Amino acid sequence: MNSFHKVDQSGQIVWSRKFHIDNDLVDECIFNRILEDKTGHLYFIGRIDLLSPRKQNLFITKTDKDGRIFWSNIYTC
Numbered sequence: 001m002n003s004f005h006k007v008d009q010s011g012q013i014v015w016s017r018k019f020h021i022d023n024d025l026v027d028e029c030i031f032n033r034i035l036e037d038k039t040g041h042l043y044f045i046g047r048i049d050l051l052s053p054r055k056q057n058l059f060i061t062k063t064d065k066d067g068r069i070f071w072s073n074i075y076t077c
Helices: none
Strands: 002-007 011-021 026-036 042-050 057-065 071-076
Touching: 002 026, 026 057
Parallel strands: none
Antiparallel strands: 002 011, 026 042, 042 057, 057 071
């Protein structure tokens, strides 16, 4: 499970979200970059290591400004 908190400029939590990752399919999932576009959509970008086939892949999740997931994709590397 990956937990994220969005805070405002004063340090107050705006929202909190948890992304659940299936341990039966995934060895490790690490988000190392979060980008925000002009409309407030967030892009969580990272690496996901699948158990079968055993390799690393690019993983991107797009949310709205309130943290609700629009889509999530794994890109083969």
